[in-house]
Amino acid sequence: MDDASIDPDATGDDGDLPEAAGRRLGSGSFSSGLTVPDFAACLQMGLAPVALVQGFCVMQWGWYGQGSPYSRGMTPYAFSGPSVPRGVYSESYQCPHGGYSYSNEHRVWGQNYQQPWVESAWAEGFTSSYTRMVEEATEVGAHGIIGVVDTTRHLADMNVTEFHMLGTAVVVRGVAAPSGATPWTTYLAGQRLAKLVEAGYMPVSVVASLASVRVWAYCVTEMLMEGRPLSAYGAGGYLPVAEVEQLSRAHIAARSLAREHVRSQLGHDTLQGAAIVANTQSLAQGDEVIECALRGTRVRRFKDFDPLPAPRPTVRLS
Amino acid sequence: MTQPQDLPKEAGHRLEELEHGLFTSDLSVNEFLLIKEAGFHPLGFVMGSSIYHTGIQARRWSKSQELTKLTEAMYNARELAMTRMEEEADQLGADGVVGVRLDVNYYEWGRDAAEFIAVGTAVKAEDGTSHRNAQGKPFTSDLSGQDFWTIMQTGYVPQGLVMGTCVFHIAHRGIGQTLGTVGQNVELPNFTQALYEARELAMTRMQDEANTLGATGIVGVRLEEKSHQWGSHTIEFLSLGTAVTKSSGEVTLPKPITIISLDN
Amino acid sequence: MSDPGWAQAPTGSDLAAEMRLAAASLGKPAHDAPSRAVTSDLSVDESLLLHSIGWEAVDVVFGASVVSIPPFVWTWGSGEITAASEAHNLAVRSAAKHLGAQCTEVRGHGVVGVHVEIEVQRHHVDVELTGTAVRPVKGKDTNHPFVSDLSARDFTLLHNAGWGPVGLAFGASFVYAPRRSAGTAMRQSSQNVELTNFTEAMYAAREAGMEHMQRSALDMGAQGIVAVRVSEGPMWFANHAIGFTAWGTAVRLEAQAHQYLSPQVVLPLDDAVVEFDVQSLR
Numbered sequence: 001m002d003d004a005s006i007d008p009d010a011t012g013d014d015g016d017l018p019e020a021a022g023r024r025l026g027s028g029s030f031s032s033g034l035t036v037p038d039f040a041a042c043l044q045m046g047l048a049p050v051a052l053v054q055g056f057c058v059m060q061w062g063w064y065g066q067g068s069p070y071s072r073g074m075t076p077y078a079f080s081g082p083s084v085p086r087g088v089y090s091e092s093y094q095c096p097h098g099g100y101s102y103s104n105e106h107r108v109w110g111q112n113y114q115q116p117w118v119e120s121a122w123a124e125g126f127t128s129s130y131t132r133m134v135e136e137a138t139e140v141g142a143h144g145i146i147g148v149v150d151t152t153r154h155l156a157d158m159n160v161t162e163f164h165m166l167g168t169a170v171v172v173r174g175v176a177a178p179s180g181a182t183p184w185t186t187y188l189a190g191q192r193l194a195k196l197v198e199a200g201y202m203p204v205s206v207v208a209s210l211a212s213v214r215v216w217a218y219c220v221t222e223m224l225m226e227g228r229p230l231s232a233y234g235a236g237g238y239l240p241v242a243e244v245e246q247l248s249r250a251h252i253a254a255r256s257l258a259r260e261h262v263r264s265q266l267g268h269d270t271l272q273g274a275a276i277v278a279n280t281q282s283l284a285q286g287d288e289v290i291e292c293a294l295r296g297t298r299v300r301r302f303k304d305f306d307p308l309p310a311p312r313p314t315v316r317l318s
Numbered sequence: 319m320t321q322p323q324d325l326p327k328e329a330g331h332r333l334e335e336l337e338h339g340l341f342t343s344d345l346s347v348n349e350f351l352l353i354k355e356a357g358f359h360p361l362g363f364v365m366g367s368s369i370y371h372t373g374i375q376a377r378r379w380s381k382s383q384e385l386t387k388l389t390e391a392m393y394n395a396r397e398l399a400m401t402r403m404e405e406e407a408d409q410l411g412a413d414g415v416v417g418v419r420l421d422v423n424y425y426e427w428g429r430d431a432a433e434f435i436a437v438g439t440a441v442k443a444e445d446g447t448s449h450r451n452a453q454g455k456p457f458t459s460d461l462s463g464q465d466f467w468t469i470m471q472t473g474y475v476p477q478g479l480v481m482g483t484c485v486f487h488i489a490h491r492g493i494g495q496t497l498g499t500v501g502q503n504v505e506l507p508n509f510t511q512a513l514y515e516a517r518e519l520a521m522t523r524m525q526d527e528a529n530t531l532g533a534t535g536i537v538g539v540r541l542e543e544k545s546h547q548w549g550s551h552t553i554e555f556l557s558l559g560t561a562v563t564k565s566s567g568e569v570t571l572p573k574p575i576t577i578i579s580l581d582n
Numbered sequence: 583m584s585d586p587g588w589a590q591a592p593t594g595s596d597l598a599a600e601m602r603l604a605a606a607s608l609g610k611p612a613h614d615a616p617s618r619a620v621t622s623d624l625s626v627d628e629s630l631l632l633h634s635i636g637w638e639a640v641d642v643v644f645g646a647s648v649v650s651i652p653p654f655v656w657t658w659g660s661g662e663i664t665a666a667s668e669a670h671n672l673a674v675r676s677a678a679k680h681l682g683a684q685c686t687e688v689r690g691h692g693v694v695g696v697h698v699e700i701e702v703q704r705h706h707v708d709v710e711l712t713g714t715a716v717r718p719v720k721g722k723d724t725n726h727p728f729v730s731d732l733s734a735r736d737f738t739l740l741h742n743a744g745w746g747p748v749g750l751a752f753g754a755s756f757v758y759a760p761r762r763s764a765g766t767a768m769r770q771s772s773q774n775v776e777l778t779n780f781t782e783a784m785y786a787a788r789e790a791g792m793e794h795m796q797r798s799a800l801d802m803g804a805q806g807i808v809a810v811r812v813s814e815g816p817m818w819f820a821n822h823a824i825g826f827t828a829w830g831t832a833v834r835l836e837a838q839a840h841q842y843l844s845p846q847v848v849l850p851l852d853d854a855v856v857e858f859d860v861q862s863l864r
């Protein structure tokens with residue numbers, strides 16, 4: 001059956017979707033967020049758009065909880081010694097100046113550490129909004145969702161983050177979806193999706209992950225970043241041109257962690273079209289919070305293909 | 319007007335390195351490959367610049383006129399920048415410079431001063447034949463790599479970047495004149511005349527430069543209008559193009575395939 | 583599960599058949615699965631181009647470096663601000679080294695499509711590099727990975743022409759704008775003249791920056807630098823100090839000679855669509 005007429009009563013439990021979603025999805029005509037060229041490509045691939053589906057979730061950050069960047073005065077160590085949880089990134093730095101004779105302000109210890117509580121809150125928000133979008137798609141009997149647009153908006157003054165996912169649910173003509181299968185999802189649509197399939201890859205799902213690394217600066221980092229030489233602490237010295245190793249390593253760690261989080265969701269599949277957004281929040285005195293979000297489409301190779309012959313170079317006359 | 323041999327000494331080391339075989343270019347990979355197709359090899363990224371003080375010139379509020387001192391200043395400044403760029407190309411033994419870009423930068427610490435920069439990539443023919451222009455100097459052109467390849471296929475060769483400039487002051491209208499035309503659809507002959515004249519002056523000067531080079535014609539002419547830092551009643555009209563002559567080669571441009579692309 | 587391949591451009595009905603085949607494959611175990619999942623920030627087009635020369639993507643890799651600039655260097659002086667130039671060049675070198683190290687770890691031959699982000703602040707320079715490590719499918723490992731800001735497409739084009747990237751060539755230089763004495767300033771205010779000391783200062787900055795870039799390319803054994811990108815301007819926090827940076831990809835001819843492309847000339851018949859904007863009639 002080609003057109004997507006749905007009987008809302010037949011699909012069972014709506015879960016936690018708003019009531020209006022049920023009415024919209026049951027309306028019988030299709031809606032889609034695709035542009036005209038993408039719509040044409042979609043039909044050419046044998047996909048029929050069914051409905052525009054979305055999922056939404058608002059998460060509150062527990063700023064005053066463990067490891068809050070705003071709670072100074074606590075020990076800088078989130079993890080130390082044998083209590084470091086396995087697989088969590090952390091690196092300590094010690095003052096090289098034999099520091100106790102300096103003022104109280106001299107930061108003799110510093111640490112870079114991963115903040116898994118932040119990461120899991122983000123993951124929860126993302127997964128909830130994703131799951132709700134997929135639920136809407138399942139309700140209309142879709143096989144997949146294409147052209148997913150995923151927006152994360154942070155309302156700083158309320159410590160709240162909104163996750164919104166929107167996509168076009170489609171049905172693959174001529175294929176009966178195996179029962180109980182979750183719709184496949186992808187950020188791609190139109191010609192880019194067509195090329196992906198022609199290249200031998202099938203999208204499996206959208207994947208995304210956040211890594212959060214907190215830097216508690218030690219004395220060397222603080223001085224180099226603030227431009228205040230040791231003499232401010234009552235000892236002579238000057239500041240050279242030097243790599244601020246603590247920060248360099250924290251930046252690389254944040255990005256690498258985001259990549260590894262995503263890799264753990266891939267199984268044996270490949271991540272296509274990775275997009276990275278890194279955000280650095282500078283707190284006082286050289287401290288930083290670095291957050292890096294990595295998004296992409298998980299794809300699976302479904303056929304071999306011979307390499308393309310080298311494409312013909314052309315020069316346009318206009 | 320031009321002063322040869324006035325490159326600052328700092329330019330020396332860098333150009334020497336380029337003469338020993340390393341090439342640099344700000345051409346994209348596409349352009350690099352097309353330059354090679356045309357039988358040329360890039361030698362080096364060349365640039366010339368000049369920081370010029372563009373001073374004041376008295377102007378009558380109610381008269382439309384060319385501000386000749388400012389015209390001269392803008393012209394001299396660009397000439398200095400272009401000449402220095404040509405000298406760097408000359409030092410490398412280049413046949414010409416492609417992809418020339420002329421930019422003007424303003425800095426907050428220099429009131430009424432602007433920096434004029436000319437940058438491009440110097441190239442040399444791989445078969446050793448000289449492609450220098452009628453004056454024996456490396457040709458300059460603002461043609462991109464693609465345009466350079468295309469024009470070489472048509473049997474025309476670039477001679478030089480030619481420009482004409484004119485700084486014009488547009489008279490302010492008196493109160494009587496403004497009130498007299500309120501609410502009417504009417505041509506403003508003063509403005510029309512002024513702007514017409516200014517553009518013609520700029521383009522004629524550009525044509526004169528091309529004639530000096532013995533060129534057959536000018537391609538890719540661009541007319542730019544800028545007020546720089548003088549306020550909206552003073553405008554510089556700059557006309558730029560690449561002067562070309564017909565060489566002895568025949569047209570080797572292959573017949574194009576017509577396509578319709580279905581991209582967004 | 584093998585497919586006849588690209589004998590001809592797929593037509594519409596072939597594409598729908600491919601889609602059905604693809605969707606059906608989700609229920610079965612992965613075909614030809616690598617032991618470690620591959621990540622890549624290349625587009626599909628770029629992946630296909632790489633595949634056409636027998637290369638593949640391995641992993642997204644990162645390099646980053648923060649280098650401090652000593653205090654008081656931005657106070658108006660004269661000549662080159664060597665501390666800032668040193669800091670910039672050290673930061674880019676260090677970040678490129680980390681990137682290369684990550685590339686070697688995943689057995690890549692080099693990194694393409696490197697996105698270069700450089701920020702000069704008052705007390706530090708931050709450099710962040712992100713790219714995709716690539717390798718020839720049937721190739722031995724190498725100890726000298728290249729780092730290049732060429733897109734995978736440009737990399738493939740150069741490869742077909744016989745050239746290969748060697749590394750990222752970069753240079754930077756910072757100078758003070760010279761001061762004019764009050765007397766000179768007044769004398770110059772009504773004349774249209776060249777400000778020779780300013781000109782020389784800017785030349786000094788540019789030439790020093792470009793020379794460092796050239797030297798970094800020569801040190802890598804390169805024959806040239808393509809797609810040089812240049813940026814210059816005053817520092818936002820100290821606008822009497824001017825920074826000049828240049829970077830590009832250093833390349834070397836790897837084949838015996840340059841391979842000519844013989845491009846096809848095409849004449850697109852798409853005219854630009856002129857949109858009629860009703861709003862403009864108000």
